[in-house]
Amino acid sequence: MVMLLEGRRALVAGATSEIGQETARVFAEHGARLALVARRASLLRGLASEIKSRGGEAIPIPADLTRPGEAAKVVKAAAQKLGGLDIIVSYVGARLKPSTWYKSIDKLDINTIRDIMAADFYTALSLAQAAIPIMSRRGGVMIFTSSTPALTWYRYGAAYSLAKLTLIGLMKLIAAEYDRLRIRTYALALGNIRTSATYRRLKPAERRRLAQESPMKRWGEPREVATVALALASDLFSYVNGQVIVVDGGTVMLS
Numbered sequence: 374m375v376m377l378l379e380g381r382r383a384l385v386a387g388a389t390s391e392i393g394q395e396t397a398r399v400f401a402e403h404g405a406r407l408a409l410v411a412r413r414a415s416l417l418r419g420l421a422s423e424i425k426s427r428g429g430e431a432i433p434i435p436a437d438l439t440r441p442g443e444a445a446k447v448v449k450a451a452a453q454k455l456g457g458l459d460i461i462v463s464y465v466g467a468r469l470k471p472s473t474w475y476k477s478i479d480k481l482d483i484n485t486i487r488d489i490m491a492a493d494f495y496t497a498l499s500l501a502q503a504a505i506p507i508m509s510r511r512g513g514v515m516i517f518t519s520s521t522p523a524l525t526w527y528r529y530g531a532a533y534s535l536a537k538l539t540l541i542g543l544m545k546l547i548a549a550e551y552d553r554l555r556i557r558t559y560a561l562a563l564g565n566i567r568t569s570a571t572y573r574r575l576k577p578a579e580r581r582r583l584a585q586e587s588p589m590k591r592w593g594e595p596r597e598v599a600t601v602a603l604a605l606a607s608d609l610f611s612y613v614n615g616q617v618i619v620v621d622g623g624t625v626m627l628s
Contacts, residue, residue: 548615564621
């Protein structure tokens with residue numbers, strides 16, 4: 374097997390989510406040396422142990438990236454332990470609450486919007502600001518997580534979509550300065566991905582209806598997101614920069 378990330382040093386934030394776990398596994402399979410960041414310390418350590426048992430290298434760094442100054446500490450620790458940093462992938466985001474999802478913009482409390490922005494946008498911004506001085510020495514890759522409603526919009530989820538849209542702006546801002554920063558950036562716009570946070574809270578009829586939205590007539594799997602992140606982080610995408618990569622089975626195409 375061709376090792377696409379041999380020796381690359383990667384930080385995966387939100388590593389204990391299903392997509393984060395699969396990304397860590399796929400990156401390790403392709404030779405990346407990993408710093409894994411998440412709040413759930415026991416699950417994080419278990420993931421790191423699993424990767425090590427398969428011959429990979431993974432350092433767990435338990436942290437809550439929504440806390441002020443935490444991202445800078447995490448990036449510094451990861452760079453010190455790995456001897457530098459080449460890749461950042463962030464899956465950190467606010468947990469979806471139905472009571473917030475169904476509120477229109479005029480009914481949303483400003484503090485609720487701030488909390489969602491803190492989890493989705495400001496964590497990514499803080500990671501980027503801390504990593505740029507390190508990564509720009511040799512170049513690197515940053516991958517953020519957006520969503521398809523940020524592109525096409527949707528009747529519900531106003532606060533979440535606003536936060537995901539700002540991530541696209543951050544991604545483009547960094548990409549536009551590639552000549553100075555030497556950092557490629559991407560945003561993953563995710564559609565219906567079968568994670569517990571989304572899939573398990575739905576009724577069977579809703580699961581079936583959402584599966585029919587895309588031409589592929591099914592939900593995406595966490596590993597299918599992870600393999601896209603793998604390709605983006607590798608040299609396969611060396612002349613692609615500042616792009617939103619839609620991972621939705623073709624649903625946006627039909628909008």
